[in-house]
Amino acid sequence: MRDGQSTRRRIDDAALRLFVAKGVTETSVRDLAQAAGIAEGTLYRHYASKDDLVADLFAGNYAAFARRLAGLERLDDVVAEVFRFHDENPTLFRFLLLVQHQALPRVPDGADNPVSVLKALIERGIREGAITLTDAALGTAMVLGLMLQPATAVVYGRLDPPLSRFAATISAACWRALNPPKDTDHA
Amino acid sequence: MRDGQSTRRRIDDAALRLFVAKGVTETSVRDLAQAAGIAEGTLYRHYASKDDLVADLFAGNYAAFARRLAGLERLDDVVAEVFRFHDENPTLFRFLLLVQHQALPRVPDGADNPVSVLKALIERGIREGAITLTDAALGTAMVLGLMLQPATAVVYGRLDPPLSRFAATISAACWRALNPPKDTDHA
Amino acid sequence: MRDGQSTRRRIDDAALRLFVAKGVTETSVRDLAQAAGIAEGTLYRHYASKDDLVADLFAGNYAAFARRLAGLERLDDVVAEVFRFHDENPTLFRFLLLVQHQALPRVPDGADNPVSVLKALIERGIREGAITLTDAALGTAMVLGLMLQPATAVVYGRLDPPLSRFAATISAACWRALNPPKDTDHA
């Protein structure tokens, strides 16, 4: 370690930054080593391969994010927490978005998957009658869209940060998306 | 030309398919040539470079998509049209999603940009009093999310196609997202 | 044929120009076709291959040049004729210089080889006692150098054209190079 930061940490930080800025495939091990201030070979003392680095980086942070959401009882709190997470570290948020979308092995459903956590909450809402929409998968997709697309707009500069200031508006939109006027719900 | 299909067309079809399946960077010119049933060099009689192929493929279809939306007057029609476009050619839809997100040069606003078309429609709604939400950029992001995330869910098998069957539900959700209860709208 | 110029001629002119400007290997058949205003395939109606074009172009002009020198009786006339040839068509002159130097198959000695013609003249001078230097090969090299290096200087802009104005000075230098003071001639 050096400068009060472990080599591992330096690699992770550089990786996150470069992956978001240039894309995973477009970032070479040489780029990573240079940005982290280490030798190329050193990376392999910490990760078995570049793919491994990507997978570890994703899995760890994705699960940590899921755990942040896991305890929450209300949809409003989920939206607020997601936005807070984004505002704390937009780069990490963007990395999760990016890599999830891309050619990576699908993460299985479960407690480590933020999407699963959200879906479970919605399913409970439906079961308990608090949500009238009957299709939980559709509801999850809509709520996801209401959160992620504004986040993307912030990333691309089409909306000014912090994202948190939209929490109330978007919470309301989520709520109403999940509780459509009777005759609009599809069979 | 051969087999009643122009070489150009064969390249475009193969490219769309492979780019979506494996990613743009992950698809080699070798892959493309093989899938299109042509020699590697032949690709360069039709496109100046691989990048050019990607850019042309994107620009052409993105603009065509924008034009499909350009004439529509109502948000419901936009949602229906977007979903119809998706159901007609999910691969093309996914390609546009994928490449837009990636490291490509940002497409300027205007009539050739579907997002701009949507935003203009929302702005008109706000101006005319049909929409009470005051932030058009936020509204655009929410509507986009309500359409794209369910589309993504279909692509990933978390929702069964066709996407069109959700049109009514999602239109309603869009509408209500754009017309929040008074006290939820942020300043 | 077109524009009063045969296709063959158009190819030859373009080839000479491009070969001199960019080098033979660096000039592609595509370049040639474009510069000559013909299709790529058309070149092969006139030459069996690109190598053939180069060889024909060289052999024809090299031999023609040799024939221009063949009848001359005096060294002064050779110098004057070489310089006149250069000034008439510097590009052609430069092409012969360039290609001779390069990886082309060596041209055999004989009447079609300007160097052989020059050497024969010098050998006759030695035989007849007009030249005191005994090594004809060395004499040929020196005379060649006295002509070609000033020509090269003109090509590179280190000397102002026309080359012909140096004819007298260089003729004199050639003559004195071939007739060294007694004790300087090597054994």
Place this chain on the structure above:
Amino acid sequence: MRDGQSTRRRIDDAALRLFVAKGVTETSVRDLAQAAGIAEGTLYRHYASKDDLVADLFAGNYAAFARRLAGLERLDDVVAEVFRFHDENPTLFRFLLLVQHQALPRVPDGADNPVSVLKALIERGIREGAITLTDAALGTAMVLGLMLQPATAVVYGRLDPPLSRFAATISAACWRALNPPKDTDHA
């Protein structure tokens, strides 16, 4: 490193040899790697590109050659030194000849340019009255020709090595070329 020779050195030696034997463009990186006993990628640890290798090889040796000539006071010494340089490493000599002629960026005048060093010497001779020819550029070209064309003859087997044995004869020829009979000097 391996076999008591640095990788860099192995590359340089192989490059010099192949460039002279087949030409620069005609020598592929594959050829170079094979001849040097290294992997293709290894070349790029030492040079940024093939062009870079050529340029470095030329610039370094050209300048070193110029420095060998820089201190000399007499034209005889220059001729002797040039010929000694040739006889020590004909391949290197030929490489400098070849590449200088070719499409490389022109080397600026100055202390690192052997031609400039020669020209400066001749200019001094003219200034000091030791040389009667008034055109220094022409004189430089002639002296260059008297040295280089015999060297070329040796390379092509038209003259037997070593070149040094012609030093006296050629020095005399240079001297007389620079001091023409009065009425032959051009205006």
Place this chain on the structure above:
DNA sequence: TATGAATGAGCCTTCATTCAT
């Protein structure tokens, strides 16, 4: 642990040449 030179497979692209029209 850390290093960085070496590797060789694979990438994008160019090229001379062919051939159906």
Place this chain on the structure above:
DNA sequence: CATGAATGAAGGCTCATTCAT
């Protein structure tokens, strides 16, 4: 004769990974 799309071998170069130090 002329065309130009198609070819596929070869070119220069990059890359993730290994290993002796």
